[in-house]
Amino acid sequence: MGGNSNSAKAASRLLDILNVRVVGGGDRVLVLSHGFGTDQSAWNRVLPFFQRDFRVVLYDLVCAGSVNPDHFDFRRYTTLDAYVDDLLAILDALHVDRCFFVGHSVSAMIGILAAIRRPDLFLKLILIGASPRFLNDRDYHGGFEKGEVEKVCAAMEANYEAWVRGFAPLAVGADVPAAVREFSRTLFNMRPDISLFVSRTVFNSDLRGVLGLVRVPCVVVQTAKDVSVPASVAAYLKAHLGGRTTVEILPVEGHLPHLSAPGALVQVLRRALACSNR
Amino acid sequence: MAADSVAGAHLHDLPEPILTQIFSLVEDVRSRNAMALACRRWRCLERSTRAALALRGHVRSPFLLPTCFAAVEHLDLSLLSPWGHHPFLLHYQQQQQYNYLVDQVALVAARLAQAFPGVSSLAVYARDPSVVAALAPLWPGLRAARLVRWHQRPPNLPLGADLAPLLAACPSLASLDLSQFYCWTEDIPPALQEHPVVAASLARLDLLCPASNEGFRSSELADIAAACPNLTHLLAPCVFNPRCIEFVGDDALVALATSCPRLSLLHLVDPATLSPARGDSDAKEDAAITGLGLEGFFARLPQLEDLALDLCHNVKDSAPALEALSYKCPKIKSLKLGQFQGVCKGTWLHLDGISVCGRLESLCIKNSADLTDSSLATIARGCRRLSRLEIHRCDKVTETGIKKLSSMLRSTLVDVSISGCQLLDATRSLRALEPIRDRIERLHIDCIWASPDLDQLPQTPERTAADDSDADDVYDEIPGESRNKKCKYAESNHDDIESSCFWFRTWARLRSLSLWIPAGEVLTPLGDAGLLSCPQLEDICIKVEGDCRTCPRPRQREFGLSFLALYPRLAKMKLDCGEAVGYALTAPTGHMDLSLWERFYLQGIDGLSLYELDYSPPQDKEVNQRSLSLPATGLIQMCSSLRKLFIHGTTHEHFMRFFLGMPLLRDVQLREDYYPAPENDMSTEMRVDSCSRFEEALNSRRIPD
Numbered sequence: 001m002g003g004n005s006n007s008a009k010a011a012s013r014l015l016d017i018l019n020v021r022v023v024g025g026g027d028r029v030l031v032l033s034h035g036f037g038t039d040q041s042a043w044n045r046v047l048p049f050f051q052r053d054f055r056v057v058l059y060d061l062v063c064a065g066s067v068n069p070d071h072f073d074f075r076r077y078t079t080l081d082a083y084v085d086d087l088l089a090i091l092d093a094l095h096v097d098r099c100f101f102v103g104h105s106v107s108a109m110i111g112i113l114a115a116i117r118r119p120d121l122f123l124k125l126i127l128i129g130a131s132p133r134f135l136n137d138r139d140y141h142g143g144f145e146k147g148e149v150e151k152v153c154a155a156m157e158a159n160y161e162a163w164v165r166g167f168a169p170l171a172v173g174a175d176v177p178a179a180v181r182e183f184s185r186t187l188f189n190m191r192p193d194i195s196l197f198v199s200r201t202v203f204n205s206d207l208r209g210v211l212g213l214v215r216v217p218c219v220v221v222q223t224a225k226d227v228s229v230p231a232s233v234a235a236y237l238k239a240h241l242g243g244r245t246t247v248e249i250l251p252v253e254g255h256l257p258h259l260s261a262p263g264a265l266v267q268v269l270r271r272a273l274a275c276s277n278r
Numbered sequence: 279m280a281a282d283s284v285a286g287a288h289l290h291d292l293p294e295p296i297l298t299q300i301f302s303l304v305e306d307v308r309s310r311n312a313m314a315l316a317c318r319r320w321r322c323l324e325r326s327t328r329a330a331l332a333l334r335g336h337v338r339s340p341f342l343l344p345t346c347f348a349a350v351e352h353l354d355l356s357l358l359s360p361w362g363h364h365p366f367l368l369h370y371q372q373q374q375q376y377n378y379l380v381d382q383v384a385l386v387a388a389r390l391a392q393a394f395p396g397v398s399s400l401a402v403y404a405r406d407p408s409v410v411a412a413l414a415p416l417w418p419g420l421r422a423a424r425l426v427r428w429h430q431r432p433p434n435l436p437l438g439a440d441l442a443p444l445l446a447a448c449p450s451l452a453s454l455d456l457s458q459f460y461c462w463t464e465d466i467p468p469a470l471q472e473h474p475v476v477a478a479s480l481a482r483l484d485l486l487c488p489a490s491n492e493g494f495r496s497s498e499l500a501d502i503a504a505a506c507p508n509l510t511h512l513l514a515p516c517v518f519n520p521r522c523i524e525f526v527g528d529d530a531l532v533a534l535a536t537s538c539p540r541l542s543l544l545h546l547v548d549p550a551t552l553s554p555a556r557g558d559s560d561a562k563e564d565a566a567i568t569g570l571g572l573e574g575f576f577a578r579l580p581q582l583e584d585l586a587l588d589l590c591h592n593v594k595d596s597a598p599a600l601e602a603l604s605y606k607c608p609k610i611k612s613l614k615l616g617q618f619q620g621v622c623k624g625t626w627l628h629l630d631g632i633s634v635c636g637r638l639e640s641l642c643i644k645n646s647a648d649l650t651d652s653s654l655a656t657i658a659r660g661c662r663r664l665s666r667l668e669i670h671r672c673d674k675v676t677e678t679g680i681k682k683l684s685s686m687l688r689s690t691l692v693d694v695s696i697s698g699c700q701l702l703d704a705t706r707s708l709r710a711l712e713p714i715r716d717r718i719e720r721l722h723i724d725c726i727w728a729s730p731d732l733d734q735l736p737q738t739p740e741r742t743a744a745d746d747s748d749a750d751d752v753y754d755e756i757p758g759e760s761r762n763k764k765c766k767y768a769e770s771n772h773d774d775i776e777s778s779c780f781w782f783r784t785w786a787r788l789r790s791l792s793l794w795i796p797a798g799e800v801l802t803p804l805g806d807a808g809l810l811s812c813p814q815l816e817d818i819c820i821k822v823e824g825d826c827r828t829c830p831r832p833r834q835r836e837f838g839l840s841f842l843a844l845y846p847r848l849a850k851m852k853l854d855c856g857e858a859v860g861y862a863l864t865a866p867t868g869h870m871d872l873s874l875w876e877r878f879y880l881q882g883i884d885g886l887s888l889y890e891l892d893y894s895p896p897q898d899k900e901v902n903q904r905s906l907s908l909p910a911t912g913l914i915q916m917c918s919s920l921r922k923l924f925i926h927g928t929t930h931e932h933f934m935r936f937f938l939g940m941p942l943l944r945d946v947q948l949r950e951d952y953y954p955a956p957e958n959d960m961s962t963e964m965r966v967d968s969c970s971r972f973e974e975a976l977n978s979r980r981i982p983d
Contacts, residue, residue, distance in 0.1 A: 174871055
């Protein structure tokens, strides 16, 4: 009993810490998960279209700018698994047993890992700007060369050095090579030590091997011109994801369609969410 | 105080009542704080005589309210932290535990009444009517109230519900200031009509809120005027557009004047003029206000001292009406006219139009297309007491006109603002103000650097001829030291290259400078333009406006704030980039992000020894986001002498923590005072508890002085 109440308290603390918010009404649950460097307000332009029909769950990743920085445990959040733990804990605390999941960028990867762990929990995964591995490999084109990634990390380290010494961290997303620029623009939006740490986590992650373990149907949403996610990645995902996968291409530019072209994205989301009426 | 130590007697030996009286006359807050530190007795005295207090911090814990300030009459609760939040609510108690909220409200309200029994003037952030309903009954003798709200008006609120609790509880209310309170124009007349007693006692009503872009219609204006016959000060936006129904025209103005004959300050403006962006005023349409109508209007307002009629539609041939103004309203001291044509023709030697108003001390003329140099000269001849002049978008005015006016009004003119005039770029404006360079105290210019089309104007020979006659005029009208002035003018005008004479161009009394600069331009040519030496400059306000998405990329890496290090006494800066619009996170390839723009603008700020900074970050209009980015935070953090920092936008908690590294920082607040202010759930960057955590950390540091 004591254990139960403790875990219940810990769960509600987590809801508080990660600013979990449930809006809207409906019998279906939709989880919106943002990518690194933004926070749940990135969904503001998309949210009104789904409030009527869904109970929408929004939350902030632990590295988001609106979360108390003291909660970022550098020992715990070394890989994406810790973020998956957070997501599943939130859904358990809210007593959600089936939901639709929309994840952007790195959250898409978190969604994939969560769906492997708990396939019954997710009715459908909608992955926006997803990529199982960012670094190029022998036969795989992830979009980023090692040298470019090094430049990003160097800029972040310079920021970190400056910040630690009390100087102004001045490098921003636009100072790095063009290929990585769009992606890392949001990464530079975080506190220098957190962003350095998180970007290492992201660039070292490689989920190609586990894609086949996903059983849940997926929709891969990609913009026509996203410098961080080449078109071949969408095809790769379709080929390797274990469940039934469709690919939707948005005729817009950029890595953040929910901010730059919400109208087009909403149409795609509506189509994806309407198809499965289970 | 030191002078009192005569023959061994010390200030401290004075009897208590006299000391109390002395203390109650000191108004400056820092002096009072210093006095309170001297000894316990002085602290008690200081606390018991303080008359004005602004509370910061959170009212969550009622026992933390100070009770020693028993004499406070002006209480400002609008800056309670976190800014804009309901003062009594804890953030997570909005939906649940409603009973607890009611108790909490009652407790805090009772405590406030106990702590400040003598409040006669109150300012409060009234997010919804419950705040006012809780506070107003505590002080039934309230004489002045200022309500602040930049958030959206709560939906489903009946008309007038925001004001009703205040008007019901405070029957002797004399002044109501809603200039920072967003509500609908339909809210005001019903509230006033339902409380006729209070409305009749109202003397001051300020309804000029820049947030709303609607104005009062003629029927609404008439209702307000009828309800408040004793008004002496009225400021209201009105619908002057003759295409709208119920527009305000001659009849409406006359009705207003008939209902409120005691008006001494009247500002009626078109709501479009209140927006912070400088819009295009290409309105060629005429207003429904005519000269004759204005004459009738002025005839009914004999007490008028301060008039502003800032329209967006033309009022033609206004000269006869302005002459009538000076006869019918002999006390007129301050005048602001927007889009009035024919203000002063100045073609003959006699005074006409506005120049007849000899007692005028402050004049502002906006969008007057036919105001010429000779008009200005005539105004200078007629309005000999003019101390403040503002000219906006008067495209026929040239450097010669301003120069002549400033030389003729040398003894009185101390505050000049020149903006938006095509023929007056920064260099020319500063040259035109040469005659009062050593006297001017407040100045505004637009930072337009190179205007190639102005080189077509006739050059030096004609100017020197005109200036000789100027010098003659000056010689005749100002006795005494003008001879030296004439020599100086002769030198400066006959020198071929002016740039070599900058060593004596000191703006000796300039205390406050305001600059407007288009997005993408840099600040550094300010020195070449003529503002190199300003030994007394304390206060600078820089407004950047423009579209960062379409303006060309700046050629330099820095905006040039480090240039301001030339001004030795600069302590207070307001940097308003709020009207610079750009992309926050969604910039297409080839465009600059707002984080890059902020880095451009703020680079070099660490070189200035600023005491206070008011910064508005540039905004991304698509997502209604005004937020500090990483480089901006880092650069502001380097400003080690800063004590007060106000950010008119939001930022992440991670970034706010940077500011804790600034050793002298005492007062920080995020004030989203623009409409619509972000609701807590819409913008998640700076949440309530983030603010509290930050403030606790800030307050727990040791203060060196």
